[in-house]
Amino acid sequence: MRSCRRAANINIDRGWIDDEAGLSGRRSVSKIGGSERGDPVAAGRLSPEETTMKLSISPQKALEVGAENLVYTHLRQMVMRHELPPGQRIYPKELTDELRASVTPIREALIRLSTETVVNEVPHLGFFTPDVTNADLRFLYESNRLALQWTLDEIVRPDRKTGLLKPPDEVTHAALASPLEAVETTDLLFMHLVRHSNEIHAMRNVSIFCARTFFSRLRECKRSEEKRKEVVRLCRLYAERDFGGLREALDDFHEEGRNGLSKTSDLLDGGTESSAAA
Incomplete structure (x- = not known):
């Protein structure tokens, strides 16, 4: 279902702001994968x-x-990556x-x-390890779609005062890559994008989506080069600030993900990343 607040060819004139400055003129701390990206110590970037x-x-x-x-x-x-099988x-x-x-x-x-x-x-x-069922995955796809679409609504809000966080280089310069790199880049894009919401629950939903659907998305990227091309397109739309196009592309990403679950359900029972390469 398309968002009723859709806007075609939206492009924000405000420039990117440094990640160190945060979204409100101060250092931003955001939980991503359990680490505080605003804190270089917690993120492991300091010696x-x-x-x-x-x-x-x-x-x-x-x-x-x-x-x-x-x-x-x-x-x-x-x-x-299911190296520790689900439900064990x-x-x-x-x-x-x-x-x-x-x-x-x-x-x-x-x-x-x-x-x-x-x-x-x-x-x-x-x-x-959590059990992974198609019902769980469908719910995660929908909650992630809503979190990201709500974030886009916040980004294009007319009264928004701040600029946008500068995307990571992996997003700005995304190119057709290996299946693993494609999934990791997708997660990086989604977690970076949702930070603009300034809403901890939205960030948590996206973080859970990235963790719980990682394996199924990796299998899809191994099966289809089009999935990896889709990641490049999402990154390009965000880097170009085409938020109308990004909104539609995200809708397609999540709809295709839900529709493709029946094709990969037999792969979610105890498979590992290494078996995915077979």
């Missing part, structure tokens, strides 16, 4: 030495913070060798992931 200077903590503590972020990132990818219990002790970490940072990463609903925590039982 241990720089982290020590910024937070006045010991070099050893800075190294521990960096190691915990690595465990979190690796574990999140394992869940998203996660045993931290069994992951110590692969993650090269002790049980404690693995449990802390799982707690963090559970707050983002990337994994489920069941009292007295532990952590489980």
Whole structure:
């Protein structure tokens, strides 16, 4: 269903603003994949030495913070790519060798992931990877579409005072890439776009969509080059600030995603990214 607030060929004259300035003239902090992109320490972009200077903590503590972020990132990818199959219990002790970490940072990463609903925590039982059903995926596609369309409504609002956050280079210079890069670029675009909403619930919905649908979208990109071309088109429309075209393209993206679920439902039961390459 098309939005009733559709506007063709919308183009905003306000220039891009630096990510460091934020959307309201101050440093912006936005939860993306569990990290604070406005904070270079939380996002893991500072070295241990720089982290020590910024937070006045010991070099050893800075190294521990960096190691915990690595465990979190690796574990999140394992869940998203179904390297840990859906609906299965996660045993931290069994992951110590692969993650090269002790049980404690693995449990802390799982707690963090559970707050983002990337994994489920069941009292007295532990952590489980979420089941993935077609009904779940259809709901996620629709909630993501609504969050992004609402964000576009906010962007083109006549009384909007601020400019737009400068897109990441991966979005501005998007080109036909591998299936994995295409999905990651899509997630980067969606998370960057929804930040303009300044609405934590919208950001959370998009973050959940990116995590829960990652595997099915990866399979589709492996099956069809047109899916990867679609990502390039979405990025180009955003970089050119053609928000009318982007609105229609996003509607098409989500409609095609929902319609394609029946074709990939047999691939969602215990498959992994490596099997997707077969």
